[in-house]
Amino acid sequence: MIRVILSILVAGALVSCGTRKKVDREVFDAVNESMEIKKVNEVDIINEAIKWGNEISTDAQQALMAKLTTSIDEKGVAGAVEFCNVAALPSLDEVSKKHKVVIRRVSHDFRNPVDQPNEAEEMLLKAYEYNEENGIESKPNVQEIENGEILLYTKAIKIPGEMCLKCHGDPATDIDEATLGKLESLYPDDKAKGHKVGGLRGMWSIAIPKKEVVRKL
Numbered sequence: 001m002i003r004v005i006l007s008i009l010v011a012g013a014l015v016s017c018g019t020r021k022k023v024d025r026e027v028f029d030a031v032n033e034s035m036e037i038k039k040v041n042e043v044d045i046i047n048e049a050i051k052w053g054n055e056i057s058t059d060a061q062q063a064l065m066a067k068l069t070t071s072i073d074e075k076g077v078a079g080a081v082e083f084c085n086v087a088a089l090p091s092l093d094e095v096s097k098k099h100k101v102v103i104r105r106v107s108h109d110f111r112n113p114v115d116q117p118n119e120a121e122e123m124l125l126k127a128y129e130y131n132e133e134n135g136i137e138s139k140p141n142v143q144e145i146e147n148g149e150i151l152l153y154t155k156a157i158k159i160p161g162e163m164c165l166k167c168h169g170d171p172a173t174d175i176d177e178a179t180l181g182k183l184e185s186l187y188p189d190d191k192a193k194g195h196k197v198g199g200l201r202g203m204w205s206i207a208i209p210k211k212e213v214v215r216k217l
């Protein structure tokens, strides 16, 4: 639309003002060119956001896993539940600050109610769930939100191995009694049990300011 308006405006100038003809043509070309460049940049920006989101989610995942494994070694699984309860969110906050983004793990089968999806995340989480139900592989995704100021990176979180089942698996066979007791007392509305290896546990949601991505390009 803007392009059409500009074409009309510049064409008018070409006809009405002979001496400025050359300059106006140059302006016209320059505007078109910059729009072409902008189009390319939008693609570059999205690709950069995907790349950065992949790095940040890996970083966050490693930070959580390192602490979780140490904690299980030191205090056992039931003890590590308490650790997750007090340390999972602060650990994500730490990684968020480091990268100047906001990192969340969201799920409909949430354990901590703060991990429920917000409006922007809801649709994306549903898409990951749809893919899971239909055996379609999900790729990381970037969407513009908040008038394009924020790029929302999302990625499916799958259960990578047996270790997760000690706290997220079948209560009858995978989770020991002490752990179940801890989970029940800390999370009375827990929905995060009954998972299997390879199943969808939720998604990473990383809100990246677009200007930070542009700065990196």
Ligand code: HEC
Residues within 6 Å of the ligand: 068, 077, 078, 080, 081, 082, 084, 085, 086, 088, 089, 105, 106, 107, 109, 110, 111, 112, 113, 115, 157, 158, 159, 160, 161, 163, 164, 165, 166, 167, 168, 192, 201, 202, 203
């Ligand atoms: C020692 C028990 C324990 C183990 C093992 C464990 N988790 Fe959790 N998980 C928790 C607790 C407790 C919470 C809630 C954390 C909070 O309150 O912030 C949680 C929360 C989560 C969440 C956030 C969404 C929600 O339900 O609130 C995800 C995603 C998650 N875990 C995935 C995993 C994955 C993947 C693994 C295996 C790599 C794993 N967990 C292993 C105890 C555990």
